[in-house]
Amino acid sequence: MVMHYRSLVRSSAKSLQLFSCSRDCSSYVSRMRYLMRLKEDDEACRRALQSGNVLLYHKLAPLLRQQQKGIYQLKVLQATDVKGILGKLGKDEQLLNTSVLIGCSDGDIAQFSLDVGCLEKDAVEEMCGGVFTDLRKAFFLLEQPDTPLVTKGQALLRWHQTHAYCSASGEPTQSNQAGSQRVCLTNGATYYPQMAPVVIVLVSDGRRCLLARQSTFPQGMYSALAGFCDMGEVMEETLRREVAEEVGLEVESMQYSSSQHWPFPQSSFMVACHATISPDNAEINLNGAELEDARWFTLEEVEDALKRKPLPRSVKGEPTAFWVPPSYAIANKLIREWVNQQKKP
Ligand SMILES: NC(=O)c1ccc[n+]([C@@H]2O[C@H](COP(=O)([O-])OP(=O)(O)OC[C@H]3O[C@@H](n4cnc5c(N)ncnc54)[C@H](O)[C@@H]3O)[C@@H](O)[C@H]2O)c1
Ligand SMILES: [Mg+2]
Numbered sequence: 001m002v003m004h005y006r007s008l009v010r011s012s013a014k015s016l017q018l019f020s021c022s023r024d025c026s027s028y029v030s031r032m033r034y035l036m037r038l039k040e041d042d043e044a045c046r047r048a049l050q051s052g053n054v055l056l057y058h059k060l061a062p063l064l065r066q067q068q069k070g071i072y073q074l075k076v077l078q079a080t081d082v083k084g085i086l087g088k089l090g091k092d093e094q095l096l097n098t099s100v101l102i103g104c105s106d107g108d109i110a111q112f113s114l115d116v117g118c119l120e121k122d123a124v125e126e127m128c129g130g131v132f133t134d135l136r137k138a139f140f141l142l143e144q145p146d147t148p149l150v151t152k153g154q155a156l157l158r159w160h161q162t163h164a165y166c167s168a169s170g171e172p173t174q175s176n177q178a179g180s181q182r183v184c185l186t187n188g189a190t191y192y193p194q195m196a197p198v199v200i201v202l203v204s205d206g207r208r209c210l211l212a213r214q215s216t217f218p219q220g221m222y223s224a225l226a227g228f229c230d231m232g233e234v235m236e237e238t239l240r241r242e243v244a245e246e247v248g249l250e251v252e253s254m255q256y257s258s259s260q261h262w263p264f265p266q267s268s269f270m271v272a273c274h275a276t277i278s279p280d281n282a283e284i285n286l287n288g289a290e291l292e293d294a295r296w297f298t299l300e301e302v303e304d305a306l307k308r309k310p311l312p313r314s315v316k317g318e319p320t321a322f323w324v325p326p327s328y329a330i331a332n333k334l335i336r337e338w339v340n341q342q343k344k345p
Contacts (some may be wrong), residue, residue: 198227221324
């Protein structure tokens, strides 16, 4: 299989086409190497774009379509459809070439994202039969499997929109066809899309878990503690420092759970962990500059919160009931893992 692939990538466009069509090349490894090739070879990527799938965004809001009442899907267009839309709106087809590569479908079709913020939003929506939707709202509407692709598409487009100039020379940078890097036209400096590493941690004293809220959170929502890694820090150091800074507690042990790309407000690479502190030293000393509140919650309270919908309505005169981030946020996964762990005999 590997030999088969190598012989294909070494050769011409014709064989690349063969590769992308071949049924026996649809394994994960082949797809990843196909994507690697497209990132390195502008010409091959341009060709893949002509027959690729495109997710449209308008000023970073992805295009969704309503499948049935209340059920939404990503609206995936073919590159030829996009060209047709551009033509009808009197725009240059070259706009399609600003698409960035975001993946490869199981059927070996290259997937791209394109921001058409320069076009009239309503006109594109009407032609596509879709609606451009703020990404946070889209997260609530979409099925879970669609969210990583739509997030990646937005994050990569945002990075290009904010890295048009070299920070050393001040001159324009130019993207490669795939959008996997930008190069300064005068000094050759190369820039790659970046994510800021963040540690998110659910602290437990063995019986309760600690959740906190910032003043900017929606009313009633509490989440796990989180913090950006300082330059040179390893994950364990960030975790201990953030818990100490934000709630004045000393972590005794920690365990990695999982990770997530988080697009808000800009791309973060979230590393999710569980941590324990001693129940003898569990008094919270809140850093009021960062957090509005932090509290210990019992298993029952957390289980009730998991059942609540986001932003539960408050009964007049009563505070809004406590709730936790929705399932697409990795904080929710940490909280569920903790609940399951507590319920183990
Ligand atoms: N997916 C989830 O479940 C989830 C849950 C909680 C928080 N988060 C995300 O985690 C991230 C970090 O959480 P936090 O706000 O508590 O971090 P934090 O505690 O480190 O505090 C934020 C502050 O850190 C500073 N900072 C340092 N490096 C930064 C960088 N690269 N980008 C931005 N600010 C930087 C800024 O002064 C900023 O105000 C946020 O982007 C938040 O959206 C995600
Ligand atoms: Mg924080």
